[in-house]
Amino acid sequence: MGANSPTSPYYPQRARWYSPLFSCWYPLRRWLYLDWLNRIGLGDVGSFVLGLVLPGWSLLWSNRPRWGVILGTTYCVAAPVFVVWRGYTISNLALMTMLSIHAGGILRNEPSTSFSRRCLRSLAAFFCIASLIYAPLIQLMERRWFVALKVNDHVVCVRTGVQRIRVQRGDCIAYQLSDLGLRGGGVVVNGGCTLGKVLGVAGDVLTFTAQKVLVGGQEFAAQPYMPTNGTVTVEAGSWFVWPQMNVNIHGMGNYVVYSTMMRLAKVDEKSYVGTAPEQWLWRRQTLP
Amino acid sequence: MSRFSNLEFSGDAEERSASVPILKDELYYQQEAQTAYESGDFEQALRSYAKVLEYNPQNPAAWAGQVKMLIELGEFREGKLWADKALEQFPHEPELLAAKAVALARLGDIHDAMAFSDAAIEERGDTPYIWLARGDVLLAAKQKQAVSCVEQALVRARDWFVHWLASRIYYYYGKFSLALKMARAGVALDAGHSCLWLQLGYCQMALGLASVAVNSFQEALQLNPQCREAAAASARLSRAGPVRRLFRACRGVFRS
Numbered sequence: 339m340g341a342n343s344p345t346s347p348y349y350p351q352r353a354r355w356y357s358p359l360f361s362c363w364y365p366l367r368r369w370l371y372l373d374w375l376n377r378i379g380l381g382d383v384g385s386f387v388l389g390l391v392l393p394g395w396s397l398l399w400s401n402r403p404r405w406g407v408i409l410g411t412t413y414c415v416a417a418p419v420f421v422v423w424r425g426y427t428i429s430n431l432a433l434m435t436m437l438s439i440h441a442g443g444i445l446r447n448e449p450s451t452s453f454s455r456r457c458l459r460s461l462a463a464f465f466c467i468a469s470l471i472y473a474p475l476i477q478l479m480e481r482r483w484f485v486a487l488k489v490n491d492h493v494v495c496v497r498t499g500v501q502r503i504r505v506q507r508g509d510c511i512a513y514q515l516s517d518l519g520l521r522g523g524g525v526v527v528n529g530g531c532t533l534g535k536v537l538g539v540a541g542d543v544l545t546f547t548a549q550k551v552l553v554g555g556q557e558f559a560a561q562p563y564m565p566t567n568g569t570v571t572v573e574a575g576s577w578f579v580w581p582q583m584n585v586n587i588h589g590m591g592n593y594v595v596y597s598t599m600m601r602l603a604k605v606d607e608k609s610y611v612g613t614a615p616e617q618w619l620w621r622r623q624t625l626p
Numbered sequence: 627m628s629r630f631s632n633l634e635f636s637g638d639a640e641e642r643s644a645s646v647p648i649l650k651d652e653l654y655y656q657q658e659a660q661t662a663y664e665s666g667d668f669e670q671a672l673r674s675y676a677k678v679l680e681y682n683p684q685n686p687a688a689w690a691g692q693v694k695m696l697i698e699l700g701e702f703r704e705g706k707l708w709a710d711k712a713l714e715q716f717p718h719e720p721e722l723l724a725a726k727a728v729a730l731a732r733l734g735d736i737h738d739a740m741a742f743s744d745a746a747i748e749e750r751g752d753t754p755y756i757w758l759a760r761g762d763v764l765l766a767a768k769q770k771q772a773v774s775c776v777e778q779a780l781v782r783a784r785d786w787f788v789h790w791l792a793s794r795i796y797y798y799y800g801k802f803s804l805a806l807k808m809a810r811a812g813v814a815l816d817a818g819h820s821c822l823w824l825q826l827g828y829c830q831m832a833l834g835l836a837s838v839a840v841n842s843f844q845e846a847l848q849l850n851p852q853c854r855e856a857a858a859a860s861a862r863l864s865r866a867g868p869v870r871r872l873f874r875a876c877r878g879v880f881r882s
Binding site for chain 2: 346348349350351352353357360361364
């Protein structure tokens with residue numbers, strides 16, 4: 339009759355080699371005692387708090403635990419991608435993924451909720467999460483850890499939170515140019531964060547020649563629009579950093595540019611953002 | 627009549643018994659399936675139940691038996707699917723409902739498992755398996771009433787087989803002390819079953835009682851020299867190094 343063969347209509351379909359994958363979740367959950375947590379009445383407030391604290395993973399305690407694993411794992415992958423490749427497009431994509439997962443985790447849409455209401459609630463949650471959690475966290479990260487700057491199509495990571503006192507001659511620093519922005523007299527300097535090499539610290543006397551700048555026994559190559567003679571003494575509380583910028587001149591003499599650049603080169607220590615190391619993680623950085 | 631006809635020669639009995647044709651019908655395969663089940667050969671039992679169904683597809687016990695075998699083989703998803711198929715024909719069969727409850731419980735669907743277990747009891751199912759299934763579901767739900775459900779099963783049939791099944795259920799849920807108690811009670815009732823000794827050995831091994839576990843596996847091997855599981859477990863225990871032995875001893879202390 340052939341009951342021994344799988345073709346028998348009364349012989350049940352047997353598990354495939356991959357079948358345990360479909361049911362491995364429950365034993366794992368029991369092993370981790372997550373099923374115990376599931377039976378705690380989380381309620382709306384509980385699930386909201388859980389969604390806020392454990393982005394993605396909070397779905398483990400819902401009726402869609404597989405999505406909890408998938409989204410939680412995706413979030414855990416996206417977070418380091420966001421940090422490591424900060425400044426690149428993939429980092430922005432990772433951030434968007436994290437935001438979406440986080441926002442999705444705190445929402446509990448009922449099946450009866452209309453599509454438009456779902457969209458509205460999702461958008462509201464997304465922007466709340468972005469502005470109340472992620473923006474402050476990113477600001478904190480940029481203030482205390484590092485900030486990624488795009489310089490001439492290169493991403494340069496600048497270590498922030500380094501004490502100003504440690505800045506030495508030859509260091510590549512990031513500083514805020516907005517404080518030195520000039521308007522009027524036909525010169526416009528677009529503000530923002532920029533990078534530059536410290537040529538002199540407080541008290542240094544810089545001697546300019548056509549090919550180089552001499553300071554404290556050190557030599558630096560001359561840069562565009564730099565004076566070709568004369569000396570400059572760096573004032574206390576400031577550094578001498580020749581600004582790296584694209585210069586567009588329309589109908590005015592170079593002397594205006596020279597004088598503006600010289601003013602911009604005197605960088606106040608207060609506008610200091612951070613120091614750009616030559617190597618960030620495993621990446622060698624292209625510094626000006 | 628030949629005058630030598632009453633003389634006995636060696637092999638004569640076998641020849642005579644071989645000449646008697648064995649009627650392989652539904653009952654035969656049902657018995658074969660039950661024997662295989664009771665000896666822990668779940669694959670063979672599954673095949674035999676399939677044979678029973680080929681003779682009589684309207685045999686609900688065989689359908690339920692197949693679902694039980696799939697569960698014992700750890701194929702809960704397939705067990706649930708097969709139970710669904712069987713329940714299309716026998717929607718009020720208590721053992722089928724109970725077996726599906728077990729499959730669901732072991733898949734983590736406690737809510738539905740409880741509903742099916744309730745349904746099995748409501749259908750006036752009063753067999754030991756229905757109460758064991760209830761205990762299984764309650765163990766999955768981590769409820770204390772599980773023990774009393776297992777006791778209810780034992781009240782209905784105080785034989786070694788129910789004790790063995792109860793021990794397997796407790797073992798699955800990591801209740802090794804209770805599993806050991808059931809296996810010991812089963813051995814006390816009937817010590818002539820290899821699978822019972824094997825189960826006892828597993829429980830002892832889980833509790834870190836390696837020395838007595840070896841004896842249990844040896845007993846299982848004596849009763850059934852073909853028992854590969856007992857041979858493998860015994861060999862594994864004898865190969866265990868000092869670190870593993872220490873680990874087992876520690877585990878035994880914590881679990882006892």
